[in-house]
């Protein structure tokens with residue numbers, strides 16, 4: 001009897017050891033960073049700025065935000081990172097008073113400062129981090145960094161973003177190393193995935209396909225598709241149908257239905273759609289409690305062509321009635 005117990009305990013210990021070694025040596029799944037150097041042409045840098053600021057919104061996360069202005073525009077120095085999320089209650093901004101982080105996580109400095117930013121990273125390492133979710137040391141990034149979305153960003157586009165990052169003024173801004181509690185520290189190693197390049201964006205001559213690309217990488221789908229709070233998977237058949245709750249400074253708001261149902265974009269013309277974005281881009285003063293998590297400030301300056309392509313794509317979706325998810 002006793003011997004059996006000892007055997008079982010030993011077997012369990014060995015199993016845990018094997019699993020742990022497996023975790024530590026096999027995960028996260030990754031491949032070496034590509035050996036490339038992006039072209040620092042004026043055209044590439046300008047395209048990268050537009051993508052990073054207005055479409056992919058890197059700077060909205062990687063900067064402090066001013067919630068006294070509509071849309072919460074990023075604050076200078078742009079890209080220098082943001083105050084850390086900690087075990088204590090978050091005082092202001094996104095998820096204020098709601099969320100405690102299991103440890104400490106800082107949205108990092110992505111300016112080209114040698115010591116505290118991306119100055120010492122290769123172009124390939126930055127691209128791998130953004131699309132494949134592992135840092136310079138090959139550790140999995142916490143998936144608040146939306147690499148699982150950016151894996152859809154085309155090669156040309158991600159290279160343009162890196163060109164712009166390289167062109168930024170380096171800012172010295174120390175963001176403490178992350179500390180993630182068990183078991184979350186193990187779980188974050190599970191999700192990164194190597195990427196199958198080359199990846200091309202759809203042809204702009206096909207606005208519906210190009211609009212779909214934009215709706216994915218600009219995360220319209222991520223925020224405007226209702227999700228199962230347990231699995232965080234979007235409900236099938238309700239892609240882009242809105243009704244997801246978001247919290248900011250004590251206010252709950254719901255995303256809009258972007259399908260062509262009458263409760264969504266059904267009666268909207270393309271001009272109205274583009275006009276709404278233009279009407280909300282201004283940085284007007286607002287009570288922080290009345291502010292919004294919809295990134296009007298960034299998206300409002302997207303080109304007519306891109307907003308038009310988004311509209312064309314949304315109009316091809318099956319119409320789905322709006323329904324609010326519980327908070």
Ligand code: HEC
Pocket residue numbers: 052056057058059060061062105106107108109110118126129130135136140141142143144145146150161178
């Ligand atoms: C929704 C918020 C969010 C957005 C949008 C975002 N990031 Fe991040 N990013 C993070 C967080 C959080 C981390 C830290 C993850 C960690 O340390 O585990 C991070 C980490 C990184 C890192 C790794 C830095 C390091 O020192 O380890 C790079 C590089 C990076 N982001 C670049 C980008 C770029 C480029 C974009 C736009 C294409 C972008 N990020 C958009 C939240 C975001």
Ligand code: HEC
Pocket residue numbers: 214215218219220221222223224246253254255256258276292293294295299310
């Ligand atoms: C970070 C989450 C998030 C992302 C990303 C996002 N939205 Fe939103 N959106 C919201 C929230 C929250 C609201 C409701 C609050 C508001 O209207 O300001 C909203 C509202 C809207 C509205 C309704 C405006 C009105 O008042 O009638 C439109 C249209 C819209 N979003 C389109 C888009 C498009 C197009 C994209 C992608 C380019 C997008 N959203 C990306 C969160 C998001």
